[in-house]
Amino acid sequence: xxxxxxxxxxxxxxxxxxxxxxxxxxxxxxxxxxxxxxxxxxxxxxxxxxxxxxxxxxxxxxxxxxxxxxxxxxxxxxxxxxxxxxxxxxxxxxxxxxxxxxxxxxxxxxxxxxxxxxxxxxxxxxxxxxxxxxxxxxxxxxxxxxxxxxxxxxxxxxxxxxxxxxxxxxxxxxxxxxxxxxxxxxxxxxxxxxxxxxxxxx
Amino acid sequence: xxxxxxxxxxxxxxxxxxxxxxxxxxxxxxxxxxxxxxxxxxxxxxxxxxxxxxxxxxxxxxxxxxxxxxxxxxxxxxxxxxxxxxxxxxxxxxxxxxxxxxxxxxxxxxxxxxxxxxxxxxxxxxxxxxxxxxxxxxxxxxxxxxxxxxxxxxxxxxxxxxxxxxxxxxxxxxxxxxxxxxxxxxxxxxxxxxxxxxxxxxxxxxxxxxxxxxxxxxxxxxxxxxxxxxxxxxxxxxxxxxxxxxxxxxxxxxxxxxxxxxxxxxxxxxxxxxxxxxxxxxxxxxxxxxxxxxxxxxxxxxxxxxxxxxxxx
Numbered sequence: 001x002x003x004x005x006x007x008x009x010x011x012x013x014x015x016x017x018x019x020x021x022x023x024x025x026x027x028x029x030x031x032x033x034x035x036x037x038x039x040x041x042x043x044x045x046x047x048x049x050x051x052x053x054x055x056x057x058x059x060x061x062x063x064x065x066x067x068x069x070x071x072x073x074x075x076x077x078x079x080x081x082x083x084x085x086x087x088x089x090x091x092x093x094x095x096x097x098x099x100x101x102x103x104x105x106x107x108x109x110x111x112x113x114x115x116x117x118x119x120x121x122x123x124x125x126x127x128x129x130x131x132x133x134x135x136x137x138x139x140x141x142x143x144x145x146x147x148x149x150x151x152x153x154x155x156x157x158x159x160x161x162x163x164x165x166x167x168x169x170x171x172x173x174x175x176x177x178x179x180x181x182x183x184x185x186x187x188x189x190x191x192x193x194x195x196x197x198x199x200x201x202x
Numbered sequence: 203x204x205x206x207x208x209x210x211x212x213x214x215x216x217x218x219x220x221x222x223x224x225x226x227x228x229x230x231x232x233x234x235x236x237x238x239x240x241x242x243x244x245x246x247x248x249x250x251x252x253x254x255x256x257x258x259x260x261x262x263x264x265x266x267x268x269x270x271x272x273x274x275x276x277x278x279x280x281x282x283x284x285x286x287x288x289x290x291x292x293x294x295x296x297x298x299x300x301x302x303x304x305x306x307x308x309x310x311x312x313x314x315x316x317x318x319x320x321x322x323x324x325x326x327x328x329x330x331x332x333x334x335x336x337x338x339x340x341x342x343x344x345x346x347x348x349x350x351x352x353x354x355x356x357x358x359x360x361x362x363x364x365x366x367x368x369x370x371x372x373x374x375x376x377x378x379x380x381x382x383x384x385x386x387x388x389x390x391x392x393x394x395x396x397x398x399x400x401x402x403x404x405x406x407x408x409x410x411x412x413x414x415x416x417x418x419x420x421x422x423x424x425x426x427x428x429x430x431x432x433x434x435x436x437x438x439x440x441x442x443x444x445x446x447x448x449x450x451x452x453x454x455x456x457x458x459x460x461x462x463x464x465x466x467x468x469x470x471x472x473x474x475x476x477x478x479x480x481x482x483x484x485x486x487x488x489x490x491x492x493x494x495x496x497x498x499x500x501x502x503x504x505x506x507x508x509x510x511x512x513x514x515x
Contacts, residue, residue: 043267087256188381202478
């Protein structure tokens with residue numbers, strides 16, 4: 001289905017000037033153009049997260065579609081005190097992707113697709129937000145790069161595989177206490193290193 | 203995902219573990235439980251660590267967001283506004299069954315022929331037997347030695363592992379203390395920035411008549427965006443376990459009180475709180491005494507109250 005088929009299309013509108021919270025409020029009011037604007041802003045990020053977790057583009061797109069439907073359904077319950085819109089949407093995507101990953105069939109398919117598919121193409125969102133996106137991504141990568149390997153590893157296992165600390169300990173053979181210590185330390189370091197980014201999101 | 207029991211008493215560690223749990227509970231009601239308004243300082247820390255986790259998403263390689271996907275999303279929303287897509291309903295293409303390669307028979311190897319040896323003299327057999335005996339004894343001795351060395355090596359490796367673990371723990375404790383101090387410094391910088399910013403408003407908070415704590419004083423700083431705020435109060439009395447302080451914002455046309463979280467004062471009677479959100483149209487703030495966990499509406503005596511706002515710069 002393409003936009004020219006008479007289906008809902010992207011509406012270039014004043015929405016681009018709204019901040020993310022205002023857009024979520026528009027989504028809660030059942031404005032499709034608002035969800036389209038959110039797709040422009042975060043579709044690429046959400047697809048990146050889903051692709052990294054699932055290892056293939058087809059499943060990643062399915063997950064992102066589900067995530068946007070969830071945003072649509074739950075926009076009225078979004079609480080800005082808990083998380084910024086981008087964090088909220090990333091977490092929804094991650095949660096959906098990990099649910100899918102836990103299905104054994106999809107896991108096998110993801111492993112096969114990861115072998116067969118071309119390496120992911122680096123592509124940032126277009127437009128004025130691209131610079132902001134790239135800068136933020138660079139700072140996050142730099143912050144992660146500063147962490148010792150063992151601390152980064154436990155954090156990535158928790159975030160991208162959805163493993164609990166107990167599962168990480170079991171799978172890696174690292175004592176549970178050590179896993180916990182590494183996780184806490186990694187998070188504290190990231191909070192300091194990324195304090196400017198966090199301030200922007202608050 | 204199963205929940206890990208949080209045994210840490212450090213508010214920073216608790217916030218991190220809660221953020222990790224909330225990350226996994228994003229889709230369920232348990233998130234409500236995890237982030238329910240409770241301890242005000244804990245809520246701020248939890249929010250910061252939630253954002254740290256959200257930022258991790260940026261580490262993934264961004265992917266092109268195709269127009270076709272946008273159309274599918276919009277079509278799904280147009281079809282049924284409350285439609286949920288069941289992840290279980292996703293069609294999974296079965297993996298092609300792997301064709302096991304048949305093992306081709308290898309080239310035939312001719313059977314070893316038994317070679318009949320010439321009969322040796324008996325003295326040679328005896329010498330060979332002695333040599334074999336000597337070799338066997340030597341091998342036995344070497345095997346014992348090897349086992350002993352292996353055991354020693356294993357013990358040393360275990361010791362090394364324990365030392366490594368202890369070293370990592372000590373280093374982590376030291377680093378953790380450094381980062382906790384840096385985080386505290388960051389909080390102070392944030393508050394300093396808010397207090398000194400142009401457009402910041404101040405709201406003095408004083409004990410009303412018949413306040414149970416007439417010596418308490420406080421100042422609420424409200425940023426120009428009317429969202430970020432910072433409260434500093436002193437002279438607050440220590441409370442028994444059955445009471446907590448609860449901050450309220452009075453907002454809206456009807457002046458509804460909205461909870462800003464519960465807290466306990468330090469031994470010095472001082473408290474410093476801050477948050478990036480405040481109800482729209484806040485007209486006044488108050489602090490009351492409430493049961494642990496707080497209440498949905500103020501029920502206890504008012505300790506401090508303020509409704510006059512002044513702009514500094």
